Amino acid sequence: MQRTKIAIVGASGYTGMELLRLLLLHPHAEITAVTSRQEAGKALSDVFPRYLGAAGADLRFIEPDTQAIVASGATVAFLALPHGVAAQIAHELLSAGLRVIDLSADFRLRDADVYQHYYGQSHPYPNLLEKAVYGLPEIRADKIASASLVAAPGCYPTSILLPLIPLLSAKLLDPASIVAHSMSGVSGAGRKADIPFLFCECNESVRAYGIPKHRHLSEIEQELSLAAGQEVIISFLPHLVPVHNGIATTITAKLAESCDAAAVGDALTAAYATAPFVRLLGNGVCADTKYVTRTNFIDIGWHHDPRTQRIILTSAEDNLGKGAGGQAVQCFNLMCGLPVRAGLENF
Amino acid sequence: MQRTKIAIVGASGYTGMELLRLLLLHPHAEITAVTSRQEAGKALSDVFPRYLGAAGADLRFIEPDTQAIVASGATVAFLALPHGVAAQIAHELLSAGLRVIDLSADFRLRDADVYQHYYGQSHPYPNLLEKAVYGLPEIRADKIASASLVAAPGCYPTSILLPLIPLLSAKLLDPASIVAHSMSGVSGAGRKADIPFLFCECNESVRAYGIPKHRHLSEIEQELSLAAGQEVIISFLPHLVPVHNGIATTITAKLAESCDAAAVGDALTAAYATAPFVRLLGNGVCADTKYVTRTNFIDIGWHHDPRTQRIILTSAEDNLGKGAGGQAVQCFNLMCGLPVRAGLENF
Amino acid sequence: MQRTKIAIVGASGYTGMELLRLLLLHPHAEITAVTSRQEAGKALSDVFPRYLGAAGADLRFIEPDTQAIVASGATVAFLALPHGVAAQIAHELLSAGLRVIDLSADFRLRDADVYQHYYGQSHPYPNLLEKAVYGLPEIRADKIASASLVAAPGCYPTSILLPLIPLLSAKLLDPASIVAHSMSGVSGAGRKADIPFLFCECNESVRAYGIPKHRHLSEIEQELSLAAGQEVIISFLPHLVPVHNGIATTITAKLAESCDAAAVGDALTAAYATAPFVRLLGNGVCADTKYVTRTNFIDIGWHHDPRTQRIILTSAEDNLGKGAGGQAVQCFNLMCGLPVRAGLENF
Amino acid sequence: MQRTKIAIVGASGYTGMELLRLLLLHPHAEITAVTSRQEAGKALSDVFPRYLGAAGADLRFIEPDTQAIVASGATVAFLALPHGVAAQIAHELLSAGLRVIDLSADFRLRDADVYQHYYGQSHPYPNLLEKAVYGLPEIRADKIASASLVAAPGCYPTSILLPLIPLLSAKLLDPASIVAHSMSGVSGAGRKADIPFLFCECNESVRAYGIPKHRHLSEIEQELSLAAGQEVIISFLPHLVPVHNGIATTITAKLAESCDAAAVGDALTAAYATAPFVRLLGNGVCADTKYVTRTNFIDIGWHHDPRTQRIILTSAEDNLGKGAGGQAVQCFNLMCGLPVRAGLENF
Secondary structure, eight states: OOOOEEEEOSSSSSSHHHHHHHHSOOEEEEEEEEEEETTSSSBBHOOOOGTTTTTTTBBBEEEEOOOHHTTOOOSEEEEEEOHHHHHHHHHHHHHHOOOOHHHHTTOOOOOOOOHHHHHHSSOOOGGGGGEEEEEHHHHHHHHHOOSEEEEOOOOOHHHHHHHHHHHTTTTBBOOOHHHHHHHOOOOOSOOOOGGGHHOOOHOOEEESSOOSOHHHHHHHHHHHHHHTSOOOOOOOEEEEOOOOSSSEEEEEBBBTTTTTTTHHHHHHHHTTTTOOEEEEEEEEOOOOOTTTTSSOOOOOEEEEETTTTEEEEEEEOOIIIIIIIHHHHHHHHHTTOOOOOTTTTOO | OOOOOEESSSOSHHHHHHHHHHHSSSSHHHHHHOOOOTTTSSSSSOOOGGGSSTTTTBBBBBBOHHHHHHHOOSSEEOOOOOOOHHHHHHHHHTTTTTTTEEOOSSSSSSOOOOHHHHSSOOOSSSGGGTOOOEEEEHOOOHHHHHHHHOOOOOHHHHHHHHHHHHHHHHTOOGGGGGGEEEEEOGGOSSOOOOGGGGHHHHTTTTEEOOOOOOTTTHHHHHHHHHHTTTTOOOOEEEOOSSSOOEEEEEEEEBBBBBBBBBHHHHHHHHTTOOOEEEEEETTOOOOBBBGGTTTTTTTEEEEEETTTTTTEEEEEEOTIIIIIIIHHHHHHHHTTTOOTTTTTOOO | OEEEEEEEEEESHHHHHHHHHHHHSSSTEEEEEEEEEETTBBBBHHHHHGTTSSSSOOOOOEOOHHHHHHHOSSSSEEEEEOOOOHHHHHHHHHHHTTTEEOOOOOOOSSSSHHHHHHHHHHHHHHTTTTTOOOOOHHHHHHHHHSSSSEOOHHHHHHHHHHHEEEEEEHOOOOOGGEEEEEEEGGGGGGSOOGGGGGHHHHHOOEEEOOOOOOTHHHHHHHHHHHTTTSSSOOOEEEEEEOSSOOOOEEEEEBBOOOTTTHHHHHHHHHHHHTTTEEEEEEEOOOOOOOGGTTTTTEEEEEETTTTTTTEEEEEEOOOOIIIIIIHHHHHHHTTTTTTTTTOOOOO | OOOEEEEEESSSSSSHHHHHHHHSSSSEEEEEHHHHTTTTTTHHHHHHOOOOOOOOTTBBBBBBHHHHHHHHTEEEEEOOOOOTTTHHHHHHHHHHTOOEEEEETTTTTTHHHHHHHHHHOOOSSSGGTTOOOEEEEEHHHHHHHHHHEEEEHHHHHHHHHHHHHHHHHHOOOGGGGGGEEEEOOGGGGGOOGGGGBBBHHHHTEEEEOSOOOOOOHHHHHHHHHHHHHHHOEEEEEEOOSSOOEEEEEEEEEETTTTTTTTHHHHHHHHHTTTTEEEEEEEOOOOOGGTTTTTTOOOEEEEEEEETTTEEEEEEOOOOIIIIIIIHHHHHHHHHTTTTTTTTTOOO
């Protein structure tokens, strides 16, 4: 089978690094362009010594120039750029006929007003929003398969949406009662020189942040509302913990009246029994990030607390894996009609 | 001023180690006996090389024998023993006329049935339960001052009770809506050889555990119910994160109807304005464990989320400090009429 | 191509876990038996939840019984057992016609007296020692290819031997001047319940140990002496540092008289230019463990210090990868005539 | 006793933070000025929330202006500034009659040419170099006591000099054979926004750097040469390991001919038997950073290897404590005739 030629735009951060890890070894992909304004001219393996010696790691970074990307022969582009920056180049690449998998927040929201409210700037290409597909493969595989523009979900949202969507669809939970508490590794903050993310500021530190209105709330509530068929407003409480990668999320919600707790496991099993990257740990089991780091898996466990009638869901994923790069590759496989696990069988 | 002679019973774990750290340097205490079944005969500094060279660190561990403890001249005993074991020696030491500060769970509950339910064994000295004072100095300093038996609160409970008690007392929150998420350092698991607490099992791991009914719920709900004047049942979600010490707790609760969010800050300020070890960070600030480790401080911040009408409280403490040893020393200072900060001015 | 059937004997520790990671995904291997006395009866994925959902992870652990291993059809056995235990089962499996790759120390030494001196017990099968091949693929690929018994080198030795052997072979260094300083991640201590390896005893701790005569000295000096053509005695200084996996080694040695420093780079390049898993970083570059963890690479950099006429070599490897499981798989590929990178193209 | 008024110039980094920790609680010091160009106007506790609630923590940072420092009444100034910057303000403060304890490298070297060679700039006040005392209290307490300008030693040098000086003074070691390996926590890199010191770049990473000619070599060799009475040139190999603070150093050196290994312990004991902050662990014991962090102790252990006739010395200190702030306070106590342990009895 011929390899699909792909470009990674903005490949010098942690998400870009994970995309490289997955795509350098992907049996059906060939990286033809990687861009980075600050690293242009350097070989992949100079910027990321981990990849030294890998086939393809002598490719050189280029400037993020649409013409050059097109000229490389790439037909699919992964964008690992800051929000606001991604939209412009997505527009250009789409116009040039490429399919785009954007890992920024620029195309995750259906409503440009919500984008403006949460991201503090007007959306530069609001007409692209309806074209974009929110790329949760377990929820809308078909639309992803045929999309030209996929918005890969945020890391926190993935860890919250996958446990909750089947339960809200089945009306098993009281939507107004949802509280989602997440703990993220430091790679989630990106690879930028900021004092709060120095080793000595994160090591031996546990802290909440972004309360009460973290930007990821916008896409979380959009997708939960779609699943529930009604507006859902939740509390989302992100925390930073001293691990490199991994997100652990613990969600509480009231069981809907007259619902049986056993229905929770049934709904999750029905939704994910054949999903290759969702591992249902079962009732009474808690997820642990150390079992999912560097994989595309999300682990989900659940409990029922009869004292409070709350359902407790725990999930664990790699924020760079299922929460970013792995999920993007999963979308890529769908878009190209490739085997679903291609390039993702690592652990 | 003459130093009070004290004994530390069960001093070979992390809580014992922290008590030693504080009491070796306490200006008004003199350690006359330290016990440990497995370390008997060894000097303090052999077991804890950190204390090598400190005045008093050549004291030798003895067996946990009441006669020997009494013979040392100690008038106050700190017990850092497993629950179930503490009650017996507490009884003996009290009978011998010592005052006891117990850091186990044996005297925290007023109701022996609740003890049996949560700890799986009948309480050996139920009549001592009414004598015991639950040792939260910010809440009942007077009773602690005159007590002969103080039950130092658990680490998680301290981080949950101090933010919530003033708000429940003032009827500002809906008690049925409380969800408390806590993240603890690994020292909370104790200094015992168990595979799940090896470095390689905890490092780069974030995980929930003890869901939905961790033992600490029993004392949390007891004290919250007292404050609220009604039965309070909450969800408590403990997590293990890879730090040595520190607990970060994030609590959500619905603002009671017709209450104003500003009343939250007012109630906390009224409760703790002069409390030397509670630091109110204010509205809109999140607590961070790295600022409180190795201190007796608890930091508390709060937010109001108008979208959900929830109040979000974050607290940070050292699980071995304000959550155990520091709090016990704070009780000791009260019991002996010492300056409140004596031996606790470290950071 | 038909997959080679393999057994992993003693698969419940960290080395066994790494062998499983590599062999579950190896394109030319099929795991037919995994043994563990304490986990017998459980599925792989019960013991190692990371592997849940992988093809083959529902295989169940069995007792380490030779008959059962043979009955599984395995033709190659990997032994990840403690020294002393491995020799017995190796003997039995060899007698039954299997080829054996032993990751313990039992077959690394040519001299049974040295074994007794360093390991404190007489060797149970001294006659097997001459049959065994010390499994450094970069040094003796041919012998490994035809061996029935391969002794995979220790983690520390690999990090010291690969930089030094070409230089000693070329007489570029004064053998009496060698000092090797190594820093290992905690997984090197194994997956056993020991207080010194608890998270709280290793985190925020850096310490030397095993000085001056760590057991790995025996094989290091054996192989260095072979390379140098004379007896080599070195100082080896192992340290424990708070990372999960990875060994960084820094070696100093005097440049031999009348040798040119440039010859160092030449000798390393000549030795490893085509070695797929040795990455020569060049003169003036220091190795960093974070680029090699979870790979089979060893990175090597070097410096010349004209002030002292010492050559300084730095190497980095994964103690569980190139230092154990990866190297064993590399030997397996050689033994079975497989592509050298098969199953090892992960990073 | 009246408190000595002191200033901390350049107090916004990790060394400044440690000086604050020690001096806020020092029984005989009163901080009257703290400076930081970037934090001017903020309270101590705004910049370092750890100190919130401490007496004195409401003091506000000022610009590093000599007039203002003098006006504060300070008679002793601690300088925690970058090299090059410290010399100028030291000159001004000395001219204004203050005594100065400089923690930068600006006054550690006796020879301005060596300064220029290692620090790449000509020394702005070479005439101050002979006035300055290299502040190792265990080696030259008397000179420190009467000095107006003390150069507090570097963190690495302290960990190397204290074990070696008594042995070189006693001619027990071959000076040409010394190799010093050091492993430092990340706080040694300072509190500045640099990608290589982000959490994700340091966590799970072990790496050498600064080979073969780290700047600290200049002061190490100066002081070793003084002790040996001859020029000493060594190999110094610094490494970065993922801990917040702490330096572990392992030194090898050949025992001088005809010397007895037992003389090593004798010489160390003679040198440090009454030194309050040097803890001799004895023969056969390795130092561990976890026992000295946040103290002013340095722990020293030693071994003799009869196979190589090398002496192996291990030391552990806190790079911010005995390696910086603690040592500076120890000098301050000497300079002011205070009890030697004043303000340093923390662990």
